[in-house]
Structure formats: structure tokens, C-alpha cells
Amino acid sequence: MGIFIVLEGIDGAGKSTQAKMLAEWFEKRGYEVVLTKEPTDTAFGKLIRRLVLTGGREGIIDGARISHEAEALLFAADRAEHVDKLICPSLEAGKVVISDRYFYSSLAYQWARGLDLEWLIDLNRFAIRPDLAVLLDLPVKESMRRINRRSLKSEFDKIAVLQRKVRENYLKLVEMFPEMRIVNAQNSIEDIHNDIVGLIEEEILKKT
Numbered sequence: 001m002g003i004f005i006v007l008e009g010i011d012g013a014g015k016s017t018q019a020k021m022l023a024e025w026f027e028k029r030g031y032e033v034v035l036t037k038e039p040t041d042t043a044f045g046k047l048i049r050r051l052v053l054t055g056g057r058e059g060i061i062d063g064a065r066i067s068h069e070a071e072a073l074l075f076a077a078d079r080a081e082h083v084d085k086l087i088c089p090s091l092e093a094g095k096v097v098i099s100d101r102y103f104y105s106s107l108a109y110q111w112a113r114g115l116d117l118e119w120l121i122d123l124n125r126f127a128i129r130p131d132l133a134v135l136l137d138l139p140v141k142e143s144m145r146r147i148n149r150r151s152l153k154s155e156f157d158k159i160a161v162l163q164r165k166v167r168e169n170y171l172k173l174v175e176m177f178p179e180m181r182i183v184n185a186q187n188s189i190e191d192i193h194n195d196i197v198g199l200i201e202e203e204i205l206k207k208t
């Protein structure tokens with residue numbers, strides 16, 4: 001079996017930056033790496049982008065055009081295909097899979113939308129647990145500064161409220177899922193990378 005690592009955090013926390021660096025770190029050490037993300041680039045991911053994320057990241061804030069339940073089901077369907085077609089086969093082939101977002105995103109975001117957490121956990125029961133899920137934790141103010149959204153002040157405030165709720169939810173999830181670990185995402189890109197590598201060495205490589 002391979003190694004399955006997930007990166008989580010609010011928008012702009014540095015997930016994609018760190019996912020790329022981590023993939024290179026493993027590749028340099030001779031591992032075969034699959035770098036992936038959710039929502040995926042498959043037909044389901046495209047549907048999500050069309051129905052849920054219309055208008056970019058802001059689109060999801062201002063009331064999706066579909067119900068929050070339908071939104072949760074679409075993310076779960078995209079994930080089911082992701083697990084079945086890419087994640088499991090890659091792990092079975094002994095590869096390292098690094099995913100930028102996974103079911104913890106559904107718990108943090110769709111819970112923030114008012115859906116029931118237990119229902120969301122049940123809905124995502126098929127999603128195999130990763131060896132490690134790193135939460136890149138960052139104050140919302142800093143993440144918004146990094147993304148530098150060019151939105152109206154009223155929209156900006158609405159986004160910040162949701163992001164704050166999502167951040168709080170992620171921190172609650174860390175108490176519930178033992179595979180989750182927090183990394184302070186306020187540090188430099190290099191320091192964060194070293195923290196993640198430290199966790200991987202401690203939690204995964206030493207045990208295999």
C-alpha cells in the first residue's frame with residue numbers, strides 16, 4: 001500500500017503551494033507521486049464548478065443556485081469517483097497520493113452552511129481515511145490578504161464571515177479525527193514545508 005496525504009484549510013491557506021512542494025519532496029526521494037485535488041477535473045468536478053462555484057469563489061458564498069443538500073451530494077459524488085478511479089488504484093500500486101482537499105472540506109464547508117454534521121459524515125463514509133490530514137491553519141484576515149479578492153466591501157465581509165466559520169469547524173474536526181494535524185500556516189512557505197515533512201517523517205515514515 002502507498003501513502004495517502006491530504007492538505008486542508010480555508011481558501012488561500014497555502015494548500016496548493018504546499019501540495020506541489022510536498023510532491024517534489026517525495027519525488028526526489030524516489031517515490032511515485034500522484035498530486036490531485038477536490039473538486040476534481042472530471043465531469044463531476046466540472047458540474048460542481050458550473051452549479052456551485054459559478055462566479056468563482058464568491059459564487060459559493062452568495063447562496064448557491066442549488067440547495068445545500070444537493071451541493072453536499074455533488075461533492076460526495078465527485079469524491080466517490082475520485083476514491084474509486086484514482087486514489088485507491090494509486091495506493092494499491094504503492095504510490096504516494098497527495099490530495100489538495102478531501103472529505104474534511106465537505107465537513108467544514110457544508111457544516112458551515114447549516115447541514116447536519118452526522119449526516120455529512122455518514123454521506124462520506126466511503127471515503128477511506130488518509131494516513132495524515134494536515135490542516136493549514138491561518139487567520140481569515142491573512143488568507144484574504146493573500147488572495148487579494150477584488151470584491152465589493154459587502155461581499156468581502158460576507159466571505160470573511162463564512163471563512164471564519166469554516167476555520168472554526170476545521171479546528172473542531174481536529175478534535176474528532178486522529179489523523180488530522182494542525183500546522184501554523186502563518187509561517188514562511190519554507191517553514192511550513194519543513195513542518196509538514198516533520199509530521200510525515202514522525203507519523204508515517206518511522207512507522208513503516
Ligand SMILES: Nc1ncnc2c1ncn2[C@@H]1O[C@H](COP(=O)(O)OP(=O)(O)O)[C@@H](O)[C@H]1O
Nearest residue numbers: 010011012013014015016017018146187188189
Ligand atoms: N506561507 C505563505 N506566506 C505568504 N504567502 C503565501 C504562503 N503560502 C502561499 N502563499 C501565497 O498565498 C496565495 C494562496 O496560496 P495557495 O497555495 O493558492 O492557497 P490555497 O491552495 O490554500 O487556496 C498564493 O498567492 C501563494 O503564493
Ligand SMILES: Cc1cn([C@H]2C[C@H](O)[C@@H](COP(=O)(O)OP(=O)(O)O)O2)c(=O)[nH]c1=O
Nearest residue numbers: 011038039057060075101102105106109110
Ligand atoms: C472539496 C470541497 C470544496 N468545497 C469548496 C471549498 C472552496 O471554497 C471551493 C473550491 O475549492 P478550491 O480549492 O478553491 O478549488 P479551485 O481553486 O480549483 O476553485 O469548494 C466545499 O464546499 N466542499 C467540498 O467538499
